[in-house]
Amino acid sequence: MTTRSNDALAGQRIAIIGYGSQGRAHALNLRDSGFDVIVGQRAGKSRDQAIADGLPVMDPAEAAKAADLVALLTPDMAQPAVYAEAIAPNLKAGGALLFAHGFNVHFGQIAPRADLDVILVAPKGPGALVRREYEAGHGVPCLYAIQQDPTGQAKARAQAYAHGIGGARGGLIETSFAEETETDLFGEQAVLCGGVTELVVQGFETLIEAGYQPEVAYFECMHELKLIVDLLHEGGLSKMHRYISETAQYGDLTRGPRVIDASTRARMREVLAEIRSGQFAREWVAEYRAGNPRYQALKAADLAHPIERVGAELRSRMPWLDAGRPAQPAAPTERPEAA
Ligand code: NAD
Ligand code: MG
Numbered sequence: 001m002t003t004r005s006n007d008a009l010a011g012q013r014i015a016i017i018g019y020g021s022q023g024r025a026h027a028l029n030l031r032d033s034g035f036d037v038i039v040g041q042r043a044g045k046s047r048d049q050a051i052a053d054g055l056p057v058m059d060p061a062e063a064a065k066a067a068d069l070v071a072l073l074t075p076d077m078a079q080p081a082v083y084a085e086a087i088a089p090n091l092k093a094g095g096a097l098l099f100a101h102g103f104n105v106h107f108g109q110i111a112p113r114a115d116l117d118v119i120l121v122a123p124k125g126p127g128a129l130v131r132r133e134y135e136a137g138h139g140v141p142c143l144y145a146i147q148q149d150p151t152g153q154a155k156a157r158a159q160a161y162a163h164g165i166g167g168a169r170g171g172l173i174e175t176s177f178a179e180e181t182e183t184d185l186f187g188e189q190a191v192l193c194g195g196v197t198e199l200v201v202q203g204f205e206t207l208i209e210a211g212y213q214p215e216v217a218y219f220e221c222m223h224e225l226k227l228i229v230d231l232l233h234e235g236g237l238s239k240m241h242r243y244i245s246e247t248a249q250y251g252d253l254t255r256g257p258r259v260i261d262a263s264t265r266a267r268m269r270e271v272l273a274e275i276r277s278g279q280f281a282r283e284w285v286a287e288y289r290a291g292n293p294r295y296q297a298l299k300a301a302d303l304a305h306p307i308e309r310v311g312a313e314l315r316s317r318m319p320w321l322d323a324g325r326p327a328q329p330a331a332p333t334e335r336p337e338a339a
Helices: 020-031 047-052 062-068 076-087 127-135 154-164 179-191 194-209 214-223 225-243 246-259 260-278 279-289 293-304 306-316
Strands: 014-017 037-040 067-072 098-100 118-125 144-150 172-174
Touching: 014 020, 014 062, 014 076, 020 037, 020 047, 020 127, 020 154, 037 062, 047 127, 062 076, 067 076, 067 154, 067 293, 076 098, 076 279, 098 154, 098 225, 118 154, 118 246, 144 179, 179 194, 179 260, 194 214, 194 306, 214 225, 260 279
Parallel strands: 014 037, 014 067, 067 098, 098 118, 144 172
Antiparallel strands: 118 144
16 A cells, blocks of 8 residues: 555645544545645544554644645534634645535535635545445545645545545545535435434334334344345345345335335425525534534434333343444544434
């Protein structure tokens, strides 16, 4: 794993600001790919982790001053202040500012200096996977996009960075800040996080209210989801159909479209429209500024659901389920975005 000499980032220093889920994975992968990496991280657990990982660590402002490219990998809601305080006054003219999600640029929360290349490299997976796949010689596929290119080097820099984190091994796809931001939010709201968890919980509650045992309902609606998701991930609908029974296939094909139907699609379109109009972004920024009262109340209620009690009890008999996955560096309350 060496840096190719024609890399647009050869001889340039990369500062990773925010050493959390994505930050740690990017920093370690780039370092192992031969890049010159420093970390800008305020005091706390994440900073201790970066030091333990053997990386040069400094305050965000110092790191921005010492870098050619700054990757801004704090939580999205914290980025505008970090940009204004640590990056804008310090990053050299002609430097590059990189994001892993387009939210703040697309929704106008950060208006980067005109002399900076503004680029996006968005891995389509959580940080722990970005690191694990890289170490295994694989890679989480990445989207990349260019918002500003005053140096003429923006695209080459984005591609070099994506290569460095292993994101090109699985295929690199060019997008725009708008497309990445809107599809990423839609995916996590309607399908990956919001959609799937509601489906699981509603299925669990339907079985409980009909008098079935919670343990049986848990295995059916939550535990077995992994088998199906793995099949879909590995080989799409075809692989899943090859592995499930004929009875399961017939039930899927005839009942699935009754559970998720045209009315669900209509609500998905509403959710997408709220994202595209900026309504979701305004709501989330206002919530964050108000100290997250609604977010915290909703999350507490979610985690107090009976499915969590049954699940914890059943999973405690299968400790291997939770082994081998590195702990997330940031505390859950520090991590507003899930995907
Ligand atoms: P995170 O919450 O895991 O880590 C954030 C880091 O920033 C932590 O080290 C924390 O100490 C630090 N931090 C928190 N608040 C701060 C503040 N106010 N000032 C300075 N530092 C602060 O973040 P993440 O989930 O890795 O997200 C980083 C970026 O990556 C976001 O733009 C996110 O949308 C994007 N992204 C995340 C994922 C994911 O799976 N987590 C996937 C793709 C893209
Ligand atoms: Mg995502």
